[in-house]
Amino acid sequence: MKKKVYHVDIEGFVRRSMKEQDEKSIQEDLKNKILEYKEINPERAGQMAQAVIEEVKNTLKIDECSDESLKDIIKYPQSNVGMGEIGVGSRGAGDFFVHRKIAEIVSSTKSSALINPTAQDDGGVVRANVGSDDVYITTAVDGIHSRLSEYPFLGGFHVARATLRDVCVMGADPVAMLSDLHLADDGDVGKLFDFTAGVCAVSELVDVPLVAGSTLRVGGDMVLGDRLVSAVGAVGVSKYPPTARKRAESGDVILLTEGSGGGTISTTALYHGLFDVVWETMDISFIKSSEAIFQAGLLPEVHAMTDVTNGGLRGDAHEISKTTGLGLTFYDDKIRGMVNPKVLEMLENLDIDPLGVSVDSLMIIAPEDVASKVKKAVSGVGVAIDEIGYVDESGKSKLVKDGVEEELKPLFREAAYTKIKKIVGDIEPEDFEIMKEKVEKAALDAIDKKDRVVDMVRGR
Template sequence: MVDLEGIARRLPKNEARKEIIKWLEFYKGKRDINEKIADSIIIEVENSKKSSIYEPTLSGIRAGDAGLGSRGIGDHIIHEKILEIAGKGEFEDAGLSDNIIASIDGIHSRLSYFPFLAGFHVTKATLRDIMVKGAEPIGVIVDIHLADDTDVSYLLDFEAGVTTVTDFLGIIVLAGSTLRIGGDLVLGERISGGVGAIGKLKSKFFARHNVREGMKIIMTQGNGGGTITATAIYYGFPEVVEETLRLDELLACKVISDNPNLSESMTDVTNGGLRMDAIEISESRKLSFVIDPEKFLHLINPRVLKMFDELQIDPFGISIDSILIFTNEEDKVLDLLARSKIKADVVGYVSSYKDYPILTVDGKKLEARFRESPYTPVKKVIGNYSPYTIDDIKGSLSNAVKFSKIRKENVLKNLKSHFA
């Protein structure tokens, strides 16, 4: 995509005008209106500077360099800051209020040109997030944005992907919104957006803070979701895409939530893989996971694992879409899952803290990376690093959080004063 407003904000007026016209011609062809559009954009940007008081106080840290969305340590730090502003202190798959469980997931950015797959996988992900916490799903809400040059068929194919999952579960699309990315000011053919899920708590909220020392860790087979689909597409493994079009993990969540006495906690192996799941749970409970690597690898879909091996992708640091079940009743859990034809096994146990959140049975630390395992050719080139240190990111974001809180408090104070 090309952000015409961004061009006008970064370049001197004359240069910006030429560049905007160039991109308008690239996407729209030569038209008399192109010059007028360019002039209008420049005028809009100049006018917007009068409202600079509402612009953010910049942190100096760019999203990509900070690891935002890359599901590693960098992303983890950013989410800590988001939770700080929201006044919420714990990482969870979904939120609970008055027996209503809700979650939201954004579409995988690399599936933009494959809207059916984007819709299918984001819907599966958001429903998994509520079901893994013990919800009976009610329905989903959809927010989908198309860039100005996107064919409208993308919207329809996306909806087909979403409703494939909802129809399978017998639930509905409750509401939706359809917009263009940046209105008239963003050119290109990408889509973005997200899907939210809403459900009712069945009986027990399977919270991460319920994980206890001595519990066994059962993992279901990981067939992959949006991340693995992107890997398969952009490395040329189309046969692996088919393996991801499964909903086994949703059924596994249902089996356990229908038998709440057998488990105290569940989570999914998604954001940053098993390495990051362990860190998020360890931070709240000061516990460690002890994992048998062979059993873990054995529970990755064989075609997915073969692709990992060929591409030298670390399976411990990537989303495989398995479910982790923490239990003291491992035999009963495995029997129930087997009866539902869900492949699963005990892959480890929860220990008192052993100087790191996750270790192998022979004591090797499975250390988290700055980003998740690079899983496309572009990600391998970019690498798993940042120009900033962890302290750089924390310090800069802390400063930005301070100013965002001040703005929030000032506006909230004004709102309340009207009803004093």
């Protein structure tokens, strides 16, 4: 009987093993790994192992190739810094740094956008001319929460909400969604259907169609197991310029709607056995809040909107300050009052910082007179909203707690919301600056490579 396991990258296993093991040992080890997943006879497993080894050996012959340009394209700039080491995906200082490097590669192109990844905003925006009118087109994409692979419906439901939120906070009206779905070789096809049903539940609730997508296996034949990896994108349109973070102004009021969480909170609840909390996350109040602001005609007067997701309020405040050069002051008690009571109770009982995790609130930055109108509109659709702070010119994010003001900084990783994350920790590693230098060089090397290839293709 097959063992219940997640996945193994057999090509990666061979590449690593070839550095220190002989071919016969690698084949035997790989054959045994394949038999853990596949109900096939040992002879066939051995043939599969040998085939993978031969394919990897063929790719390594690139070192003997005399075409230096081809070698340059095939090989990637190595930073020797692992994703987990620097915290990519963990919504903290390391993750933000790497995303800024990605944005630099994007901005090095000759193409332009109204809002591109350098703004570290929720979505990207281009301006198109339709007849005599300007139309602002917003796109966004979000990946499924990695710990929801075993819970496809929840994964699909929450990632659909996430990508729609990212379009809404840019001031656009969502008009379409698309999905990219990858399931490893041994995954049950039912996962595909369950994930899609989760996405379509949101689609039906907010009347935004799922119009296109792609479905593939994770790594094709090279990854065994049943891990689900996927993403959902959204497209939105608007007649007005985007409510991007960079539009925030000193003196603005900061509003926050009640947040019940999404993928992160569901994961926290599931992996701590607090299953009833999952129901709290199954809502569309965020979309209702955004639509209320649109319907009230307040969008042109709102300066900025964002969803409290990446690294929680700590992360969002840091990124807004960095983008605008302005300061933001928040009141701790007001923020906690805008976290769903059941969710807040769970976080506090588990010693998880509510300001360091994604609670999926809508944060609105607007002039004081506009803020009062926004509160009225959002309250009118049954969503709680309150004033939690203001924008100033200090250049820093600050938190006022029990009358004491402290700087609000993102941690190296978002607040640890599972037991494994608590073991990994959120303390900045001693060699963080060295890692940043290595990553910086790899990003610059990637830009240089892109420029060389563009020149070469144009010159052919």
